[in-house]
Amino acid sequence: DAGVIQSPRHEVTEMGQEVTLRCKPISGHNSLFWYRQTMMRGLELLIYFNNNVPIDDSGMPEDRFSAKMPNASFSTLKIQPSEPRDSAVYFCASNIPGGTDTQYFGPGTRLTVL
Amino acid sequence: SQQGEEDPQALSIQEGENATMNCSYKTSINNLQWYRQNSGRGLVHLILIRSNEREKHSGRLRVTLDTSKKSSSLLITASRAADTASYFCATDSSGNTPLVFGKGTRLSVIA
Numbered sequence: 121d122a123g124v125i126q127s128p129r130h131e132v133t134e135m136g137q138e139v140t141l142r143c144k145p146i147s148g149h150n151s152l153f154w155y156r157q158t159m160m161r162g163l164e165l166l167i168y169f170n171n172n173v174p175i176d177d178s179g180m181p182e183d184r185f186s187a188k189m190p191n192a193s194f195s196t197l198k199i200q201p202s203e204p205r206d207s208a209v210y211f212c213a214s215n216i217p218g219g220t221d222t223q224y225f226g227p228g229t230r231l232t233v234l
Numbered sequence: 235s236q237q238g239e240e241d242p243q244a245l246s247i248q249e250g251e252n253a254t255m256n257c258s259y260k261t262s263i264n265n266l267q268w269y270r271q272n273s274g275r276g277l278v279h280l281i282l283i284r285s286n287e288r289e290k291h292s293g294r295l296r297v298t299l300d301t302s303k304k305s306s307s308l309l310i311t312a313s314r315a316a317d318t319a320s321y322f323c324a325t326d327s328s329g330n331t332p333l334v335f336g337k338g339t340r341l342s343v344i345a
Binding site: 176225229 | 267275277278282323326332333335338
């Protein structure tokens, strides 16, 4: 199995631009998680899905952030418009049960907003 | 909100020494997990200990859990330079809730 796949690995954009991060979970995993990691705040859970349905988006910082999971093998995290404070590493993770036991992380997308 | 808090924030040791990292948490848990993150990479699961377990081993890793003190420790024996990474604890409170991660301990093993 290729593991969790994220793209792009690096993204540099200018303030105000739309950013779309992509994630392909491990086949057969029916829970998907989006995290943001910064030095100041550590690893924060933004949103998670069970069976493609958003369960908890209380970690999404603002309305500028949105996430979708149109099918079991694909999810996007969109920031529109982006701001410099959104600069961080964004991780996607997946697992089999809903929110428990081992999570498998992707390599992350390093986002820099200028 | 942060559930687990690792201590120390950073640890530097010589190769061959043992490294001990601690994690404290606030609410009751189903299980506690330890993850490792190499620089520029995603987190990788190391070991899981359930609330009814007190100690668990995996290779050079030893994890203890004290639910009365709401704390856990991760011991890496005979450390190697390749163990240099950040180590995170993550707790699963109950039922269908997601993991909550601490801020991690940065371990440097000097050859």
